[in-house]
Amino acid sequence: MRKEVDARGEACPKPVIMTKKALDGISDGIVLTIVDNEVAKENVSKLAKSSGYEFKVDKKSDSEFYIEITKGEAEEANVCIPDTFKDMTIAISSSTMGNGSEELGKILMKSFIYTLTESIPYPATLVFYNGGVHLTCEGSEVIDDLKKLEEEGVEILSCGTCLDFFEIQDKLKVGGITNMYTILEKLKNPTNTITIS
């Protein structure tokens, strides 16, 4: 099977989605995607890479890139994730996840933060406020995971007012201190924010 996807003129993440659809539509064979810019070329290449498929890029000109992806007897692979997820903010407003049982809530929160370290792409920012700031301070069981995320470039921010309220400013173990202006800035894109409370 050979399919051609002409994604010239399409805005991100459309070229990736079109390519993915074409790849999903064949059991094996070649998908040739044509894009007209560097970023789209990168994103389509990333899709091929993360799916474990061989691919070749042929730059015909500055506005013409041919990406030839060969789908073998491939294993099912990671679904393409739109670029917007890269700027995702996760707001954490409690040291437990959900209501019902505090004991369970603590474990769920630990689980959630561990899972963040295992899932790519990472969010851009984690914002902790109110009871959530206990997670970034001494005694928290998720410090290691948060440090790992920080090393990977995730911004970790704790609300200064909250640290002050709980009198734990000097116990902060990971990330920086922030104020409401920055918090609002991080949260104001509602399509790209998840709140865990």
Place this chain on the structure above:
Amino acid sequence: MIAKQFGILTFESTHHAIEGEKLFKSIGLDFKTIPTPREITSSCGLSIKFYLKDINKIKEIINKNKLAIKGIYKFWKENGRNHIEKICC
């Protein structure tokens, strides 16, 4: 936790997992409570991720306290993919 391979211990229920976590904490074991990897079960569940060197201690605690476990697995990553192998029970 920094290592190439880990042990994963799964339980019959969330309550048993919480019980297990308490017991392992009480003996000062270095471990982590994590969501059960999808490769083991797709249902929601908690499991204990531990260093394989501690497997005997883990088994001892399980037997002593009659923890209702589901299985013990070896878990590792290769080329970005998770691999699972059942070790026992």
